[in-house]
Amino acid sequence: MPKNSNKSREQLLTEMEELRSRLEETEEVLRAIQNGEVDALVVTRPVGEQIFTLQGAEHPYRVLIETMNEGAAMLAPDHTIMYCNSSLAALLQVPLERVMGTQFEHYFRPGDLPLLNRRLQCTPSTCSGSEELTLVNGKGDEIPVLLSSCTVDIAGSPGVGVVVTDIRTRRHAEKTILRLNRLYAVLSGINHAVLHISDPDDIFREVCRVAVVLGAFRLAWVGLLDKKTGMVQVAAGSGETGYLEGIPLSVDPVKPETIGSLACSIREGTYHICNDLLDTDSRRWRERALGHGLYAAASIAIKQGGEVVGALTIYADERNFFDSQQVELLQQMGSDISFTLDNIEAGVLRRKAEQALQRETVERLQAVEELRLKEQMLIQQSRQAALGEMIGNIAHQWRQPLNNLALLVQQPPLFYDLGAVNKEFLAGQATKAMEYIHHMSRTIDDFRNFFKPDKEKVDFRVHEEVTRTLSLMEASLKGQEIAIQVVALEDPIINGYPNEFSQVLLNILANARDALAERAVPHPKVVITIGTERDRALVTISDNAGGIADDVMTRIFDPYFSTKGAHQGTGLGLFMSKTIVEKNMGGQLTVRNLADGAEFRIEV
Amino acid sequence: MADLQNAPTWKLLLVEDDKDTRELLLTILRAKFPDLDIFTAVNGRDAVEQFKALLPDVVVTDVNMPEMNGLEMAGVVRKIKPAVKIVVVTADTGKDALERAMREGLAIDHYVLKPVDFQHLFHAVELCLAELAPV
DSSP: OTTGGGSOHHHHHHHHHHHHHHHHHHHHHHHHHHTTOOSEEEEEETTEEEEEEOGGGGHHHHHHHHHOSSEEEEEOTTOBEEEEOHHHHHHHTSOHHHHTTSBGGGGBOGGGHHHHHHHHTOOTTTOOSOEEEEEEOTTSOEEEEEEEEEEEEETTEEEEEEEEEEOHHHHHHHHHHHHHHHHHHHHHHHHHHHHHOOOHHHHHHHHHHHHHHTSOOSEEEEEEEETTTTEEEEEEEEESGGGGTTOOEEOOTTSTTOOHHHHHHHHHTSEEEESOTTOOSOHHHHHHHHHTTOOEEEEEEEEETTEEEEEEEEEESSTTOOOHHHHHHHHHHHHHHHHHHHHHHHHHHHHHHHHHHHHHHHHHHHHHHHHHHHHHHHHHHHHHHHHHHHHHHHHHHHHHHHHHHHHHHHHHHHHHHTTOOOHHHHHHHHHHHHHHHHHHHHHHHHHHHHHSOOOSOEEEEHHHHHHHHHHHHHHHHHHTTOEEEEEESOOOEEEEOHHHHHHHHHHHHHHHHHHHHHTTOSSOEEEEEEEEETTEEEEEEEEOSOOOOHHHHTTTTSTTOOSSOTTTOOSOHHHHHHHIIIIISSOEEEEEEOSSSEEEEEEO | OOOTTTSOOOEEEEEOSSHHHHHHHHHHHHHHOTTSEEEEESSHHHHHHHHHHHOOSEEEEESOOSSSOHHHHHHHHHHHOTTOEEEEEEOGGGHHHHHHHHHTTOOOOEEEESSOOHHHHHHHHHHHHHHHSOO
8 A cells, every 4th residue: 555655643543533434424324214214315426416215215105005096906926916905905895815815817807818917917118008807806796997007126026016996987977978879869860850750650650760770779669548448559669669569558557468667657647767677577578578688668758739648668778778867868858759749730730720721712712703603693694584574575565566467468368359459558558557567666676775785874864764664564564454553743863874773663563563463463553653752762663462471571682582483583683673773873672561562662 | 158148147246455456357357257247345344345235146355455354254255145156366475374264164166366367367257157157
């Protein structure tokens, strides 16, 4: 030691003292570390300060692991459980002390073992993430878990630390969401159906179809209730409909063929859930359900106008499918279908009302058209009747002059044989013949004028028109030996259509004539008075034919009403007369009985 | 045909309300049957009165007349003198009424339709006279 040899004794003593002090300090630190009083050491190195944790720091981690909800374990390289926390023991349903020393693989489903081993053999670089596995606990229950792992050094040997998380709650939530999604899909399908379909049977079919296709239910069917019999008829079905075959379905709880959910939902007008179809005393029903893979059912009442008319029943392929969260959706389905039925019913009623209205309108139009045609026919018939009357009158008017002409023209040969024909004789014959011919010609003119329609209203004298009308009927009245008396108290002027007025007179006179003839009244008589009353022209025509019976009086102006029999009367004359006086002339035509006959009053 | 020369003078009553017709018929009947005593009446009632006074053998009458028609008058005179021959002159439209009256018991010997054909009228009157004439 050439270098040290140069140091003094004092220097060496100082250095030794310094070393002793540093040794004591080190021994102090070690003692503290051994007592667990040090968590970490901070060592100043040329590259900076470095923190070293010490073994004594595991205490808080132990506390953390023991109190966490997840299961945790430390596995030996052969996967023997060296340590596990109480949460894992609880999950495994095995006492903590019995878990230690068992093989970790022992608690997993055999099928999951390859996955488990791969996970446990991971290296620090590959052990990120986690694996979903199924754990089988001491009671045999299968529990879905999430397993994460990491390699650890156990007393110099490589071990594996595992954390096991129970994911049952998450799985349940996921399942619930899936089920709700199925029901949402069905509800959505139903809503689509009710918006686009207007026939109840088609809606039922579509509802069942979407329940099976979109909702993945095993069976869906709609039953309609026959209130009289209490039996339910299948209106539509989809899926495992064989389940329903041959069953007389009743809502009577006493009858053996009752389907519980269906009967309850219909009876109570709400929904009913049976989450375990196999839980029944009826072996027949149990086998039937099993045979079709049906494990749970929900029935929702369908209403129309507030009354239960049937139910939609859907079946799931697993027990406990329906829970409280789905009730709201089921109720929504029921109310959507019911609402639609009400809408359809309202639509049907509306359409019926519209059709009825349409029919009524058509009927009214037809009635109006019929009335119009009838009126036209009336007018036509009335004209024909008037024409017939006129022809009758012409015949009467012509018969006498025609007969006289015949007598005249036959005279020359007769008198020629007697040698009495000379120029004077022939001239006399010709003059007489021409008189008859002129008379007949005038008659024709009179009738032609009468038939000429009045183009416009004119002022005419009532007396003149009465005289003209009487002249037209003269022969016909004379033929019946009817005495005609005209009493003109005044000679009022009427503004109107003279021919129409004359037609009214003619109709009334013809009626009087016919009544007098029919009743063979001795000394038949017709009296016509002309005057004014309350500034209106008044013409009365009365006869002595005995008057009009009460039942006839009320209908005498009705169209087609006649007492003359089918061959003689059309029943139109007085109807047309009243129409002419009251509608065309703004007057009034009435009739009453006097002491010995009827009196017609024309007021214009 | 009976020998009219030796026959008694028959009386004929012509009943017609229309003056022209009455005069025309009277003219031709007088021309054709100059040996007949021909009288006229203007209606049924007048005819009955004259019939009672004259008791004619033949009556030629119109039907439609005021006061009393020809058929009614015929019934009356038939009762007064059952052997009277009655010829009714009627329009075709009056034929129904005439036949109805005959069915109801009115005895009419002949009828002639209007317009009157001389030959028909003369034939009817001649038949009446032949039936009256003693065989």
